[in-house]
Amino acid sequence: MATLKAGDLLHITRAASPQFVKSFHFRVIRVLDWTTFDGWIWLEGYQLDARGDAVARRSIFVMQSGLTAVERHLCARQDSNLRPRARARR
Template identity: 50%
Template sequence: MRPQPGDLLRIDGRASVQFAGDRALTFRVVSVCPKPTYTGWVWLTGYVIDRRGQAIDRREIFVQLAGLFPATSTPVPRISRGTRPYASRNDQGYGAAARGGSGVRPRADAR
């Protein structure tokens, strides 16, 4: 397999002994070095992808072409449920006043 930028690969002991066993990783290819190396080997630049689908480390790796295989499943980045990218105008955390859109906050000393 000749990797291309954007490919998601499973790098393990088949690609190089340094990735054998629990050192295997999922790797998103950014670039493939065009310079000649040993026959059947290639330098790849890319990102190590964690189980949540997020890039955690940029690396350059030297691997055997015959040992490269596509990752079996594509991890998908997820946004946690506890965070939102932005809050709405009325979402100020003041209960009914905020939900009602009146723009008036209830005061603790109001009668």
């Protein structure tokens, strides 16, 4: 996986760490510069719900080779689903 940066969207599964029995999407805020085991990293970011809304801010310890990036077009589709609802609130 390429270098992670703020704004990247990841699908977190058991491949990233055995602790994640239930998979979820995660929006990266930053990669923490903490000493870890080789191949593992700490990420700070937001856990997202099915609509793409942040539900929890978390720091997670994951194996970088187990991370899966989510395509940008999927993010745009989630954002477009939220736009009509935002207009209705006005």
